[in-house]
Amino acid sequence: MTFSAADIRFMRTAMKLAERGKYTAAPNPLVGCVIVSAENQIIGQGWHQAFGGPHAEVEAFESIAMDDQAALTQSTWYVTLEPCNHVGKTPACAALIERIRPKRVVIGTRDSNPEVAGGGIDCLREAGIQVEVGCLANELAWQNRRFFWNANEKRPWVVLKWAESIDGFMDGRPREQRLPGSGGFPITSETSQALTHDWRALEQGIAVGAGTAIIDSPQLNVRSVDAPSPQIVLLDPDGRVPSHHPLFQRNIDLIHVVGDDSDKNASRGLSWQVEEGLDVLLERLFSQHHLSSLLVEGGAAVLNDFLNQGTWNEIKRWTSPVPTDGGLSAPRFPERTVPLPYGQASSGKLGADSWENRLHPRHLFD
Ligand SMILES: [Zn+2]
Structure with a gap:
């Protein structure tokens, strides 16, 4: 999968947002999300701030101005980690995105949490949303090195x-x-x-x-x-x-x-x-x-x-x-x-x- 320069730029913005949770998100992963209109304008952004708090996708969605709501159906979502599809402390993000039906979702890394592992991606694809995975994957794996090490090595x-x-x-x-x-x-x-x-x-x-x-x-x-x-x-x-x-x-x-x-x-x-x-x-x-x-x-x-x-x-x-x-x-x-x-x-x-x-x-x- 090759990604455009714009994809990489927006994913890098999402990665920078994710970094803001570095002192407070653990043991949850660092996650950032950027929502971009068909005209390549950022209309929403968010990050996961604290364990048990809202996920990055929800924060990004809620940051969208009323005037920009109409742009959502043609939007592209950039998320550094596969959206969750299980209801934990907060409702599943995959369900939120499915309901909004954006044009495209670009995901940085797959989640290795067995409760998610590919499920979030499948769920979006089944809803007919174009999903692409692996944008800046290696850098994002480094950013979330603690989270992936935890998941793999316990x-x-x-x-x-x-x-x-x-x-x-x-x-x-x-x-x-x-x-x-x-x-x-x-x-x-x-x-x-x-x-x-x-x-x-x-x-x-x-x-x-x-x-x-x-x-x-x-x-x-x-x-x-x-x-x-x-x-x-x-x-x-x-x-x-x-x-x-x-x-x-x-x-x-x-x-x-x-x-x-x-x-x-x-x-x-x-x-x-x-x-x-x-x-x-x-x-x-x-x-x-x-x-x-x-x-x-x-x-x-x-x-x-x-x-x-x-x-x-x-x-x-x-x-x-x-x-x-x-x-x-x-x-x-x-x-x-x-x-x-x-x-x-x-x-x-x-x-x-x-x-x-x-x-x-x-x-x-x-
Ligand atoms: Zn989530």
Whole structure:
């Protein structure tokens, strides 16, 4: 299927709209929709803003001015993801489009959700609407990488994140100074905060090990970006974190991962033992807590476990130009990674610090 330059342009607009849901749509996919008249004028546009909220197609339809309603029968709809044909929290979008009977519907990617999978497309075609599928499909698969990974692998998309000094340490203090409650050791400068908080806001969960929780007592929230904070996942299989720890006080929705399910600290516990492996932990976080993505912030031991078990999708690493001359060794950056696709920067600088964002070699988007 080849698409015209106009098709690609309108689908790109829909993709940009979809991106606006990046902090709030999960675990739902990012979806954008543009409705175009026979004269190639955009008459409606919308995107999926929040889990449980109206779908992009409904938002786009409702944005149409009274004067433009008559143009609907000759319109083309550009939707980044196959319209749903099941009634979930909202009525099915395929039914809405079928009722309006536009001339043509251009779809970016098929939905791999078994409740939809091709059904939305069939439903529109059976209604006699011209449907074309696959416009900007690869780029849209990248945009919705968390959603498609969830659907195919039944686990969250995992992003490993850490900051290290130019000489490879995550914490410049000697072991005897890394005491409970002593706080985090700043590696990067304040300037890096905005991007670090954006990285947090993009993922639905944020994981931290018991050691880091006890020593650094991090807040793990989003402060520099106007977005909700991710749900904290405290990895505490040996039950080391005391019940009065501030993380429990501040985060009522914290997921406390403990070796047995006798946890009384958190309203939401999850039972997992180290010997079961991280694959099992991820499957449980997805099936029991519907986490579509997880940012792993540390400490070094936890990050090394994810690296060694290959249970990661992306790495985001800060490097500061200042040496610490010793301390806690940073994880070893994997030898084989791939850059981000479609012209997205895989490295950059903010102030004196530099960052890298690379993908697991299994992810070749092209
Ligand atoms: Zn829908």
